[in-house]
Amino acid sequence: MSINPMSKKRFNAKTLSALALCLLTASAMAAPAKKTLKKAAPIAAAAAAASVAYASRDDAMQLAADIASRRDLPADWVRAQLSEARNLPVVTRLMTPAGKTFVKNWTVYRSRFIDPVRIRAGVQFWQANRQALARAEQQFGVPAEIIVGIIGVETIYGRNMGNFRVMDALATLTLDFPQSHPRAQARTDYFRGELEQVLVTANRTGSDPFALRGSYAGAMGLGQFMPSSWDKYAVDFDGDGRIDLFNSATDAIGSVANYFIGHGWKPGLPTAFIVDMRAQGENLATLLAPDINPTFTATQMAERNVRVLGAESYERPLALIELKNGSSGTTEYIAGTENFYAITRYNWSAFYALSVIELGREVHEAYLSHQSAKN
Numbered sequence: 001m002s003i004n005p006m007s008k009k010r011f012n013a014k015t016l017s018a019l020a021l022c023l024l025t026a027s028a029m030a031a032p033a034k035k036t037l038k039k040a041a042p043i044a045a046a047a048a049a050a051s052v053a054y055a056s057r058d059d060a061m062q063l064a065a066d067i068a069s070r071r072d073l074p075a076d077w078v079r080a081q082l083s084e085a086r087n088l089p090v091v092t093r094l095m096t097p098a099g100k101t102f103v104k105n106w107t108v109y110r111s112r113f114i115d116p117v118r119i120r121a122g123v124q125f126w127q128a129n130r131q132a133l134a135r136a137e138q139q140f141g142v143p144a145e146i147i148v149g150i151i152g153v154e155t156i157y158g159r160n161m162g163n164f165r166v167m168d169a170l171a172t173l174t175l176d177f178p179q180s181h182p183r184a185q186a187r188t189d190y191f192r193g194e195l196e197q198v199l200v201t202a203n204r205t206g207s208d209p210f211a212l213r214g215s216y217a218g219a220m221g222l223g224q225f226m227p228s229s230w231d232k233y234a235v236d237f238d239g240d241g242r243i244d245l246f247n248s249a250t251d252a253i254g255s256v257a258n259y260f261i262g263h264g265w266k267p268g269l270p271t272a273f274i275v276d277m278r279a280q281g282e283n284l285a286t287l288l289a290p291d292i293n294p295t296f297t298a299t300q301m302a303e304r305n306v307r308v309l310g311a312e313s314y315e316r317p318l319a320l321i322e323l324k325n326g327s328s329g330t331t332e333y334i335a336g337t338e339n340f341y342a343i344t345r346y347n348w349s350a351f352y353a354l355s356v357i358e359l360g361r362e363v364h365e366a367y368l369s370h371q372s373a374k375n
């Protein structure tokens with residue numbers, strides 16, 4: 001049995017417990033995030049109150065000179081922007097690895113996202129945007145369920161888009177990323193690239209980079225696009241001549257679908273299959289070694305005592321996905337396809353991808369029930 005976002009098939013109860021940014025106009029960049037959670041603004045305000053401007057930091061001014069030189073931007077202008085940016089200690093803390101060992105628990109993780117609040121909000125979102133969702137599914141081949149799942153997991157359909165100044169967050173993560181992080185240098189380089197993208201776009205469009213609001217990591221809008229993703233994948237799906245992922249659900253829907261196509265989504269493929277799991281020892285270790293990267297065919301999995309249900313004629317690569325349920329719970333398994341992997345390009349996590357799939361399906365079923373009741 002495949003876990004196909006186009007179908008109504010679901011896991012059994014046990015498994016279920018299982019900018020372009022460069023085209024963004026100044027007005028769209030300055031648009032405030034609507035319907036943010038009430039607690040988001042106080043957190044951001046408190047962070048700003050505890051912050052210190054980077055104007056006095058020599059390393060910040062050297063960074064400004066480097067960015068200006070490499071990206072052919074006015075040196076004085078870049079220096080002025082980084083001088084105004086502020087260090088946010090709360091952002092550094094949020095990026096600092098936890099001191100205690102984290103025990104993965106799929107059931108607990110799932111409960112954070114598959115809940116009545118998100119499902120109700122998702123039904124309302126689907127009702128308000130059913131035409132755009134249908135058009136995106138037809139044009140891009142990405143099921144409406146997946147798009148709805150992403151926006152629901154990321155921002156509860158626009159209710160929690162973040163209220164940090166993106167420039168502050170990205171400057172902090174570039175200049176003060178926690179060195180205790182196991183991938184500190186790689187992450188610092190990544191956030192520097194995102195900071196540069198904001199500056200390049202703002203300079204090109206004549207807009208104010210400090211008008212942008214988002215998460216503590218610099219993600220923006222209903223679908224929480226990072227600046228580089230906005231630049232590469234955001235689309236004007238409502239046809240009004242500008243891209244606005246803060247206030248246009250239609251633009252967000254088309255952009256999420258385009259993001260997936262850009263990250264290898266293959267229209268028509270399922271996302272995962274249920275498995276009959278009997279592998280142990282070396283067989284299990286071999287199948288889990290590639291993590292979420294699709295590597296083995298269903299036949300190769302069968303040779304190692306994992307039967308992929310409903311995949312008798314499926315010849316594309318699969319990944320054995322491990323879903324741990326704490327230190328004492330039963331570990332569950334599924335076989336993820338290339339489309340499951342595409343969802344993890346949003347967030348490198350099997351738990352995240354499966355939550356997106358499950359939330360989208362739950363919302364779709366609730367939406368259909370609501371429509372049936374109306375008729």
